[in-house]
Amino acid sequence: MSLPLKWEFPGGKMLEGESPEAGLRRELREELEIAVSIGAALAPTTHHYPSFSVTLYPLLCTIESGTLTLREHAAATWLAPENLYAVDWAEADLPVLAAYLAARRATR
Numbered sequence: 001m002s003l004p005l006k007w008e009f010p011g012g013k014m015l016e017g018e019s020p021e022a023g024l025r026r027e028l029r030e031e032l033e034i035a036v037s038i039g040a041a042l043a044p045t046t047h048h049y050p051s052f053s054v055t056l057y058p059l060l061c062t063i064e065s066g067t068l069t070l071r072e073h074a075a076a077t078w079l080a081p082e083n084l085y086a087v088d089w090a091e092a093d094l095p096v097l098a099a100y101l102a103a104r105r106a107t108r
Contacts, residue, residue: 006090007077009058020057031073034066042099047092058096060103 010031014023021038028034042058070076079086081104084097 003090005088007087008090008093009056009096010073011056014057020059023057024059024061028061029066031071032066032076033069033071035064036061037064040103042096042103045092045095045099047095049091054092056092056096058099060100 010028011024012027025036028036039060044055044057046053046055068076081101089097
């Protein structure tokens with residue numbers, strides 16, 4: 001997405017015929033030079049911005065290999081769950097963030 005100064009979860013557009021899992025793996029290799037194992041999926045969510053709409057397919061994952069290298073991003077940060085709201089998230093990512101925190105609480 002093109003939302004300067006907003007924080008977003010990594011990922012991107014899926015190619016035609018590509019599953020959300022395959023798309024995320026490809027995007028993370030291209031954008032961050034990491035390989036991941038994919039875990040649980042959270043519910044897809046659609047957000048309508050004034051000039052475009054986006055549907056996110058959130059997947060929980062763990063880094064398997066690689067060193068985080070920013071190829072297309074200005075910054076990256078790791079935040080503890082209790083600090084996730086400390087940054088200015090893109091509006092589309094807010095429901096994903098809430099779903100992640102709810103899923104995390106449910107497994108405790």
